[in-house]
Amino acid sequence: MSEYIHDEKVKELEELANKVRQSLIEELVEAKSGHTAGPLGMADIFTALYFHVLNHDPKNPDWPERDRLILSNGHICPIRYAAMAHAGYFPLEELKTLRKFGTRLQGHPERERLPGVETTSGPLGSGLGQAAGIAYGARMDSKKFRVYCAMSDAEHQAGNLWESAMFAGNNKLSNLTGIVDRNNIQINGMTENVMPLEPLKAKYEAFNWHVLEVDGHNIEEFVDAVEEAKAIYEKPTVIIAHTIAGKGIPEIEFDYNWHGKPPKPEEGDKFLKELRTLGGKIKSEHE
Amino acid sequence: MNKEAYLIEDLSKAEKAPTRDGYGKGLVDLGEKNDRVVVLCADLAESTRSHWFKEKFPNRYIELGVAEQNMATIAAGLANYGKIPFISSYAVFSPGRNNEQIRTTISLNNLPVKIAGAHAGISVGPDGATHQALEDIALMRVQPNMMVIVPCDAIETQKATIAAVNCCSGPVYIRFGRESMLLYNALLAAEELSKEGIEATVINSHTVKPLDITTILNSVKETKAVVTVEEHQTSGGLGSAVSEALSQHFPAPQEFIGVHDRFGESGEPEELIEAFGMGIKDIKNAVKRAIKRKV
Numbered sequence: 001m002s003e004y005i006h007d008e009k010v011k012e013l014e015e016l017a018n019k020v021r022q023s024l025i026e027e028l029v030e031a032k033s034g035h036t037a038g039p040l041g042m043a044d045i046f047t048a049l050y051f052h053v054l055n056h057d058p059k060n061p062d063w064p065e066r067d068r069l070i071l072s073n074g075h076i077c078p079i080r081y082a083a084m085a086h087a088g089y090f091p092l093e094e095l096k097t098l099r100k101f102g103t104r105l106q107g108h109p110e111r112e113r114l115p116g117v118e119t120t121s122g123p124l125g126s127g128l129g130q131a132a133g134i135a136y137g138a139r140m141d142s143k144k145f146r147v148y149c150a151m152s153d154a155e156h157q158a159g160n161l162w163e164s165a166m167f168a169g170n171n172k173l174s175n176l177t178g179i180v181d182r183n184n185i186q187i188n189g190m191t192e193n194v195m196p197l198e199p200l201k202a203k204y205e206a207f208n209w210h211v212l213e214v215d216g217h218n219i220e221e222f223v224d225a226v227e228e229a230k231a232i233y234e235k236p237t238v239i240i241a242h243t244i245a246g247k248g249i250p251e252i253e254f255d256y257n258w259h260g261k262p263p264k265p266e267e268g269d270k271f272l273k274e275l276r277t278l279g280g281k282i283k284s285e286h287e
Numbered sequence: 288m289n290k291e292a293y294l295i296e297d298l299s300k301a302e303k304a305p306t307r308d309g310y311g312k313g314l315v316d317l318g319e320k321n322d323r324v325v326v327l328c329a330d331l332a333e334s335t336r337s338h339w340f341k342e343k344f345p346n347r348y349i350e351l352g353v354a355e356q357n358m359a360t361i362a363a364g365l366a367n368y369g370k371i372p373f374i375s376s377y378a379v380f381s382p383g384r385n386n387e388q389i390r391t392t393i394s395l396n397n398l399p400v401k402i403a404g405a406h407a408g409i410s411v412g413p414d415g416a417t418h419q420a421l422e423d424i425a426l427m428r429v430q431p432n433m434m435v436i437v438p439c440d441a442i443e444t445q446k447a448t449i450a451a452v453n454c455c456s457g458p459v460y461i462r463f464g465r466e467s468m469l470l471y472n473a474l475l476a477a478e479e480l481s482k483e484g485i486e487a488t489v490i491n492s493h494t495v496k497p498l499d500i501t502t503i504l505n506s507v508k509e510t511k512a513v514v515t516v517e518e519h520q521t522s523g524g525l526g527s528a529v530s531e532a533l534s535q536h537f538p539a540p541q542e543f544i545g546v547h548d549r550f551g552e553s554g555e556p557e558e559l560i561e562a563f564g565m566g567i568k569d570i571k572n573a574v575k576r577a578i579k580r581k582v
Contacts, residue, residue, distance in 0.1 A: 111367075111396050119367065120395045126360045126388055133364015133372075136349065140325075140370075160388065163357030 002220045004227045005052065013219050016086065017047040021248050022275050023082040023095055029268035031078075031098040034107065037245035037258040038152065039079035041183045041216070045150070045241060046083040048219045053226050055145065058088035061116035067145050068134050070119050072127020072161075073152035073181070074108040075260075080117075081105050089116045125158025127151060128178060132168040135176040135236075146230070150179045154186035157195045162207070168236045169208030177229045178209070178238035181216065183245040185256040204238050216241030249274055298474055306463040307405050309441035311336025313448025314373060318344045321452060325365060327351055328375045329358045335375040335405045359385040362400045363392035371399050371452055378404030378420030378462060382427055393458050394430040401451040401459045402427075408464040408518030409546060409563055410556035419551035420462075425523025427460040428496045434459045435496040437517075437525070439470040443493060466556050469516050469544075469565060476570035487514075487574055495525050500532045507539050512577035514542045516570060518560075521545040540580035542573035 002010075021043045028034050050056075054067045071080055078098060085092045090104070097103035104114040108122030119130050131149035138145060155161055168176055180200070188194045197203075201211045210232045214221040222241065229237035245259070246252030249271045263271055295301060317324045318340055325347045332338035332350075341348035349365075351358040355376055362372035374381055382389050382402055393400045407420040427435050434455050438444040444463050451459040470491055477487045488506045492499065507513050513533065515526035521543040533539055544565050551559065560566055 119363075120391060123387055123391050126356075126363075126392050129357050129360025129388075130364035130367060130392055133361040133366075134368045135364075136361065137325075137365045137368035137370050140346070160356040160360065163354040164360060167351065167354070167357055167361060 002224050005220055005223045009052065010220050013047055013051055014044070016051055017044045017219075018248070018275055018278060020047050020079070020082045020086055022272055023085065023092065024078055025249075025263060025268050025271050025275070027078050027082060027095040027098050028262035029265055030096045031100070031262060033099055034078055034262045035075050035260050036262055037185065037252055037255065038073070038076040038181065038183065039082075040249060040252060041243040041245045041247045042076055042079050042150070042181050043082075043248065044217045044219055045179065045181075045222055045243075046079050048222050049148065050083040050087040052219075052223060054148070058084070058116070061089060065143070065145050068118055068131070068147045070127050070131040070134070070147065070149040071109060071117075071121055072131075072149055073124060073155055074121030076152070076181075077105075077107075077109040080109065084116055090114075124152065124155035125160040128161050128168070129164035131176055131178075132164050132171075132173055132236075135168070135173045136171060139173065139175060145175075147176045148179060149176065150181065152186075153180055153182045153184065153197055153200070154191050154194070156180070156197050156200065156203075165204065165207045165209065172208075172234055173236045174233050176236040177226065178236065180238060180240045181243055182240050183243045185245050185254075185259060187256070187259050189256060200240060204240075208235055210235045210237040211240065212237060213240045213242065216243035217247055248278070298471070298478060301471060303466060304441035305465065306438065306441050306444045306467050307334070307336045307465070309438065309444030309446075310375075310403055310405070310448050310461070310463065311339035313445040314340040315343055316445070316449055317452055318347065321371065322347075323369065323371045324373070324452065325349060325370045326373045326375065327358050327362055327365075329353060329355050329380065331376055331405070334377075335403065337373070337375040355380040355385040356388050359388035359400070360392050363388075363396060363398055366393070366398035366400050367396070371401070373401045373403055373448075373451075375403045375405065377418060378407035378423040379418055382423055382460060383420060386426055389427075389458075390430055394432045397432045397457050399452075399456055399458065401448075401461065403448070404460065404462045406465050407462045409551040409559045409565075410464050410466045410468060410518060411551075412465070412556045412559060413553050415553040416550040421518070421520045421546050421551060422523065423460075423462060424495055424517075424519050424525065425527070427462075428523070428528065432457045433496065434494070435462070436460070436494050437462045438467075438493055439491050440467050443491075447493065464518055468556065468560055469518055472560070472565065472567050473516050473570055476567045476574070479567065480571055480574060485574065485578070492525055492529070495528050498528050498532055500536065503529060503532060504537055507533060507537055511581050512540045512574075514544060514570065514573045514577050516544040516565065518565065519545050521547055540577050542577045544570055544573050
């Protein structure tokens with residue numbers, strides 16, 4: 001049992017994560033393009049972040065003392081948008097504008113367009129550096145807020161990311177927590193076939209990071225890891241979250257072909273039904 | 288500081304001061320007045336003179352090692368938080384190597400990161416083509432939100448460094464050569480031409496973006512011909528910027544002094560400037576060609 005989160009809260013977050021997934025599917029069907037598998041896989045973590053971990057104020061997104069959540073792999077932004085809408089940053093209805101002309105919900109997120117997004121991202125490997133820069137600046141001014149950086153696993157193939165990892169380790173940025181979505185898939189196939197990342201834990205340790213590994217769909221484990229990171233004062237911490245791409249929808253799970261395409265309307269209806277009745281675990285509120 | 292131009296009557300008595308000294312001085316001036324200013328450097332502290340800032344403000348100096356891509360993203364993060372970072376390196380590396388990081392994390396975010404590209408141009412000399420940035424103005428000038436300043440000498444580099452913070456709330460690229468010679472060459476060429484009965488106006492077009500179109504147009508309307516002079520590829524730099532402006536507002540014959548679609552090579556700065564057609568004689572000839580083409 002966790003010291004940091006009650007079972008009831010975990011259950012509440014799991015139910016919320018399901019709702020966030022439903023919004024995600026609706027969002028993608030409406031947009032007719034975008035990524036499906038990665039965002040579904042990170043639904044539990046983004047729900048935990050926005051509804052339990054982050055010290056933030058959706059009505060005051062520029063609050064200087066807020067925790068910063070940097071999303072490095074910008075292409076999974078639909079899950080961030082869905083979690084933000086549920087958290088109250090903007091109306092749920094606005095999710096339907098994803099990727100459409102004039103929208104604040106750009107295909108890849110833009111800081112200047114949507115308050116609360118923190119950074120513009122898409123090109124991989126650059127989020128950790130920005131997160132480390134914010135963490136460094138905050139420490140210069142003795143600020144207490146924390147900086148989180150969500151990354152994909154495959155973007156660890158980019159050199160820039162390791163330059164940033166070296167910088168954060170060298171500067172002992174203990175106010176920085178990395179979160180790696182270790183779902184093992186990328187556009188061209190399985191990460192270990194395309195360009196192997198393992199041993200990822202040992203790599204981070206060699207760069208002077210504290211490393212934790214969790215089941216990315218176990219909210220309790222994730223919250224415990226976040227709390228442990230806060231207690232590490234000499235190093236930045238990275239949480240390698242083992243996730244299942246497409247989690248929540250059996251047809252999508254583990255299938256890298258779902259990396260970069262949205263569900264068609266009829267698929268969307270089917271997926272929504274599956275989510276609403278998930279193994280009888282959650283009672284449908286909509287049907 | 289004195290905003291008046293530092294002009295001397297006798298050009299032959301001009302002293303050459305390294306432009307990077309101006310950058311180092313400008314940083315220290317800023318450091319004293321603005322505690323948001325931080326300086327980042329990728330293993331070239333002495334060479335870019337950012338070590339002068341480091342000596343005075345060690346807590347606001349950040350060492351990156353040989354990692355220009357990271358330097359851009361760390362600076363974006365610092366600016367995102369509220370600092371005003373200067374990133375210092377050679378122009379071939381920054382904004383060369385880290386161009387995409389600058390585009391996505393600095394320009395698109397419209398953050399106040401100030402990029403100092405030292406050792407630009409062919410006059411880097413013996414280091415050769417790998418270290419002679421001849422395309423950096425083109426790279427920076429096409430990025431929305433980015434201001435591009437190319438100071439002509441040490442004093443102007445100091446002014447540009449200070450202006451990058453005080454006159455611009457967004458990203459700025461400050462480009463400086465190791466030895467800035469071309470404005471000087473242009474002034475000497477104009478002096479010699481005057482003796483031959485040709486009066487030329489020399490405009491120190493220190494800011495390539497936004498370009499001072501008014502000044503250029505007022506001059507070209509009088510002379511009806513123009514020569515642009517720069518240590519850069521003739522495509523994409525000042526010459527292109529001037530040409531774009533003139534073609535829209537006042538088409539006039541233009542000759543381009545610069546590097547014509549080739550890489551540099553090792554040599555002493557003076558001999559390279561001659562070999563690549565940017566000497567005093569070359570400028571004079573270009574002026575005469577431009578005049579001949581007048582309608």
